[in-house]
Amino acid sequence: MKFVDEFRDSTVIRELVEKLQNFSFATPVNIMEVCGTHTVSIHRFGLHRVLPENVKHVSGPGCPVCVTPNEYLDMAIALARMEGFVITTFGDMMRVPGSRSSLEKENASGADIRVVYSPMDALKMAENEKDRTFVFLAVGFETTAPGIAATVKEAKKLGLKNFYILPGNKTMPQALKALIDDPEVKIDGFLLPGHVSTIVGSNEYRFIPEDYGIPCAVSGFEPADILMGFISILRQIKEGKPSVENTYLRSVRPEGNIVAKAIMKEVFVPCDSEWRGIGVIPDSGLDLAPDYMDFDIRRKVEIEIEEPVEYPGCRCGEVLKGLVLPPECPLFGKVCTPENPVGACMVSSEGSCSAYYKYG
Amino acid sequence: MDKILLSHGGGGKKTQALLKEVFLQSFGAGELSKLDDGAIFDSYVISTDSYVVNPLFFPGGDIGKLAASGSINDVVSMGAEPLYMSAGFIIEEGFPVSDLKRIVKSLADTIKSIGVELITGDTKVVEKGKCDGVYINTTGIGRIVKELSVERIRPGNLVVINGNIAEHGLSILLARNEYGISSGIKSDCMELWTLIRPALELDIRFMRDATRGGLAAVLNEVVSSDWGIELYQDKIPISEEVKGMCEMLGLDPLTVANEGKMVIFVSEDDVEKLIEILRKHPGGKDAEVIGRVVDDVKGRVVEKTVVGTRRIVDMPVGEGLPRIC
Amino acid sequence: MCLGVPMKIVEVKGDSALCEFSGSKREVSLKLLPEAKVGDYVIVHAGFAIQKLDEKDALETLKMLQEAGII
Numbered sequence: 204m205k206f207v208d209e210f211r212d213s214t215v216i217r218e219l220v221e222k223l224q225n226f227s228f229a230t231p232v233n234i235m236e237v238c239g240t241h242t243v244s245i246h247r248f249g250l251h252r253v254l255p256e257n258v259k260h261v262s263g264p265g266c267p268v269c270v271t272p273n274e275y276l277d278m279a280i281a282l283a284r285m286e287g288f289v290i291t292t293f294g295d296m297m298r299v300p301g302s303r304s305s306l307e308k309e310n311a312s313g314a315d316i317r318v319v320y321s322p323m324d325a326l327k328m329a330e331n332e333k334d335r336t337f338v339f340l341a342v343g344f345e346t347t348a349p350g351i352a353a354t355v356k357e358a359k360k361l362g363l364k365n366f367y368i369l370p371g372n373k374t375m376p377q378a379l380k381a382l383i384d385d386p387e388v389k390i391d392g393f394l395l396p397g398h399v400s401t402i403v404g405s406n407e408y409r410f411i412p413e414d415y416g417i418p419c420a421v422s423g424f425e426p427a428d429i430l431m432g433f434i435s436i437l438r439q440i441k442e443g444k445p446s447v448e449n450t451y452l453r454s455v456r457p458e459g460n461i462v463a464k465a466i467m468k469e470v471f472v473p474c475d476s477e478w479r480g481i482g483v484i485p486d487s488g489l490d491l492a493p494d495y496m497d498f499d500i501r502r503k504v505e506i507e508i509e510e511p512v513e514y515p516g517c518r519c520g521e522v523l524k525g526l527v528l529p530p531e532c533p534l535f536g537k538v539c540t541p542e543n544p545v546g547a548c549m550v551s552s553e554g555s556c557s558a559y560y561k562y563g
Numbered sequence: 564m565d566k567i568l569l570s571h572g573g574g575g576k577k578t579q580a581l582l583k584e585v586f587l588q589s590f591g592a593g594e595l596s597k598l599d600d601g602a603i604f605d606s607y608v609i610s611t612d613s614y615v616v617n618p619l620f621f622p623g624g625d626i627g628k629l630a631a632s633g634s635i636n637d638v639v640s641m642g643a644e645p646l647y648m649s650a651g652f653i654i655e656e657g658f659p660v661s662d663l664k665r666i667v668k669s670l671a672d673t674i675k676s677i678g679v680e681l682i683t684g685d686t687k688v689v690e691k692g693k694c695d696g697v698y699i700n701t702t703g704i705g706r707i708v709k710e711l712s713v714e715r716i717r718p719g720n721l722v723v724i725n726g727n728i729a730e731h732g733l734s735i736l737l738a739r740n741e742y743g744i745s746s747g748i749k750s751d752c753m754e755l756w757t758l759i760r761p762a763l764e765l766d767i768r769f770m771r772d773a774t775r776g777g778l779a780a781v782l783n784e785v786v787s788s789d790w791g792i793e794l795y796q797d798k799i800p801i802s803e804e805v806k807g808m809c810e811m812l813g814l815d816p817l818t819v820a821n822e823g824k825m826v827i828f829v830s831e832d833d834v835e836k837l838i839e840i841l842r843k844h845p846g847g848k849d850a851e852v853i854g855r856v857v858d859d860v861k862g863r864v865v866e867k868t869v870v871g872t873r874r875i876v877d878m879p880v881g882e883g884l885p886r887i888c
Numbered sequence: 889m890c891l892g893v894p895m896k897i898v899e900v901k902g903d904s905a906l907c908e909f910s911g912s913k914r915e916v917s918l919k920l921l922p923e924a925k926v927g928d929y930v931i932v933h934a935g936f937a938i939q940k941l942d943e944k945d946a947l948e949t950l951k952m953l954q955e956a957g958i959i
Contacts (some may be wrong), residue, residue, distance in 0.1 A: 204803065204806060204809055204810065204894075204910045205894060205896070206894035206910070206929065206941060206945075207810065207893075207894065207910075207927065209945050209946035209947075210946045211869055212946060213797070213869050215946050215947070215950065216869060216870055217871075218950075219959075220870065220871070220957065238890060239890070240890050240891050246874060247868070247874060248868045248869065248870045248872070248874070249868045249870055249872025249873060249874045250870060250872070252872040252873075253870060253871075253872060262959075268672065272788070289932050292895065293886075293887040294884030294885040294886055294887065294932070295884070295886050295887060297568075297884055298880075298884075301942045307568055307569075307570065308566065310568075310569075310570065311567065311568045312566065312832075318741070318884060318885065319742075320742040320743060320744075320812070320885060320887065320914075320934065320935055321743075321917070321934050321935020321936065322934065322935070323917055323935050323936075324742075324743060324935065343887075343890075343934075344890065346890035346892070346933050346934075346938065347890065347933065347934055349920050349936070349938070350919075350920065350933065350934050350936035350938075351915070353917065353919040353920060353936065356919075356957075357919075361950050395611075396890060397890075397892075398892045398931065398933055398938065399792050399890060401892075401938055401939045402938060411902060420958075424867075424892075426869065426870055427946055427950075430919075431950075431953060431958075431959050434958075434959040435953075435959055438958070438959070448958050450953055450958065450959070451951075452942060452944055452950065452952060453941045453943075454892075454931050454941055454942075454951050455939075456939075457906075458919070460920060460938055460939055462920055462921065462922060463920040463938060466919070466920065485929070526917050531582075541576075541877070541880045542575075542576040542577055542580070542880045547654040553886065560874060560877065560936035562874040562875050562877075563865075563873075563874060563875035625896050742914075743914050743915060743935075744912050744913065744914045745912070745913045745914070746912040746913065747911060748911070802909060802911075802951050803910050803911060804911035804912065807893075807908060807909045807910020807911050807912045808910075808911075809911045810909070810910070811893050811909060811912055811914070811932075813891045886891055887891055887933070887934045
């Protein structure tokens, strides 16, 4: 696998691990990663176990499924129960518990819920089955949002009247700012998400070192990539010179993907958005722009849901802020397990609770 | 558990919960409670399985070959020589006879090739829409050649697999064309008797065929409270095609189904001979030692990563769903 | 979120392309990367090519980052 295997090569990895372990810190250092694929990769390769003493890896709000509030899922479930509706979704959302049900359970009860690889696949289904109403669950950060925007644009071009989205996309820089501004949160360095950065560009994060003095490294997802990111952050901390360094050279440019950003800007407008466990963050969500509003399913049908409920005792919120590690939650591994998840951090395979449970 | 979900059939934790909450509640202790792939009576083994694969024809096989080899392999995994089989067919009204002929011939060819005889059977036809083409149940009966048991596994024993993993599960995904991906991956569906027979002279402790839920499910089912298993991430045989498709869909190949893979626990003394024997057979040319029974982790499967660290390999939860995010 | 794989463009058809990764092929939209050509390696996420990959291998990346004093 070109661009994959070489970044998993054991000689390269050994050299980087050695370099990483040469750092030493007398006081605790917290490095936060804000991408579910980073979470999975770090646990799958056990990279959190090679960090030098006093350096801790914490997973922030980087899994879009985990930060999606119950209310969103409750709405998706309500839509799934409507006559003639087809819900199309990424596989990640299937087992996420809403307040009272999940898409998987609705599917078992006869709802038409289809897992797709791409929003374009959902669009094609809508084109082929004009007698049914298709709703695509639009979740994800800037990596995913441009593709959804392009799909909505295509739906408009085709004049499709049976394709809608349930807007739920979120944007990362605003969330990082809110997180840093939270006085409880103490982060000494950010491992920035390689594919979000591929779209938005590494320049987008310059406020983090410039306004807050926190070192950042943009990193890819293979073990060597992540190790290079860790090294960059620790070196910056040692030198006391915070900046945004890019270790994902093959994919990330300072300006990002200009075409993708333009499509996103054309189709979406920023809105306040609720992040599970964190609360509402101003301008951190994406709603459809006036020209594309007709594709918002919430404007087509009235979606009635009961008051959303959260499980008492679930510490997902604190986990997402990096305040506690998953095993510190009283529900972890007891009431809350991957087969019977309570909080969303357990259900998504990218969730930090799930990664801790599965990989240790 | 109030309703049966598809993930209850995935072979992972939810399947275990279903068996315990519903079946063992009614049947209680006894041979069934071992939840083995088959049962032993006198010096014989009996094993039954139902096949509901969709689509019925897939790259590398079809439901007939699958129904034959699946029950044969369950018998073989108990250390027995497969001798007889029964088959029950549930057929949907309107199903083409030509397809049925192909399926039956494929089942027949597979069992005849190793001298197994079909000694009884049944057919039922159900109304259109009540089943998906054809469902088959087969029961295999075999005579015990070598007594194997999970109790005979000891720390220091090695874990061997006869070849590339995760091919069957992906071939089914490809045949369903759900995610628009095309690839040359073929199901590994095959009978394992001819492969395993010559190896039964060796000091084999235990065997299991790694079907639904993949390697991760099988290994998690066997670990005991006294020992665990350490896998070597870089030794597990996986084809480049399978690796690639798993990366694309975010699937863990350890949790994807096989239909022609035996996981064999063998003593260290005999491991080289075992690998040599397996590699002589086309179904074992990629055989590898993939791990070791250890006592510094108990009741757990861990994997030694390329980084040199250990990660936990957990029992998969349900059906593998592609991860995009 | 954001699983992405480096795929090679085999054939361009209008604003989509047939891409290949380790033996798996899939049609991928080029709406976010209109300049992509046959032979390019691109990062694909959820059916969209999101960036053209700079063909630096691991050793080159390492060397460049070392020279820049980053690692």
